[in-house]
Amino acid sequence: MKLDKFDVAILRALQRNARASLQEISDEIGLTTSPCWTRIKRLEDSGVIEGYTVKVNAEKVGRPEQLIVQLTLNKHTDAAMAEFARHLQAIPEVIDAYLVSGDYDYVLRLSVRDTRDYERLLREKLYKIPGVRHSKSSFVLRCLKASSLPL
Template identity: 40%
Template sequence: MAELDRIDKKILDILQRQGRISMTELGEQIGLSTSPCAERVRRMERSGVITGYHAQVDPKSVGKTLLVFVEITLTTKSGDVFDQVRKALLHMPEVMACYLVSGNFDYLVKARLNAMPDYRDLLSSILQKIPVPSQSHSYVVMEEVKDTAIMNITF
């Protein structure tokens, strides 16, 4: 895809906050008529800039009141090991996000759960399914100060 221009970035900024906005209203906010605005959105969807739309669900409303971060350190590191870990963690529905990181540990996992017994089961499952785990450190969130999927887009 060609580089994003100022209008594309404005569109992305608005869509992050209002994913259900009509193309007419979006066009009005950025100063375009509906058709060219919709075409820009379709182009960014086709090219993979816009990867999807979703509803943001309150975790408490579905009983997911426990938020946990787990640091995982591996004893052995290789492309094969990283692929095995990736495959194992991708198939764990409780895992909302997972990052291979640099630093004192290898993976940072974010999980939302119902209660502590679910956390114990998840940790056990992670340590059993991934190859060569060395250690893990967990952090249970006491208060969520800020959690957003909205990126700051400069235009």
């Protein structure tokens, strides 16, 4: 889908505030509400806008610690990788999971309460996934940048 300047402006406005009213978005980008609504609907229907979410403060909900975990598997068959992905879906502490190139097969971002919670997660969940060979973990000390997709 080819995006024009109004589409990009709508996306930027929604990235800043997904709860902005149609009137607020229209005023900001310089379109009336009807064409603005048509464009938003088209962006949703085409899959450019995948959904709307709420940004939650991890510390305030009792999950202040984040980790980056790199994992390798014993096997790299389609079946082994699919099973690993299926297991990850059942672990709510896994926020993001990526199949990557390089020394490790996967990079995960986790959210936990503390180091004991992470140790429990390793023993009870991650290391029980069949085929996990090796992992390397790093606690996030501070987030220096967290942003939306550049447009």
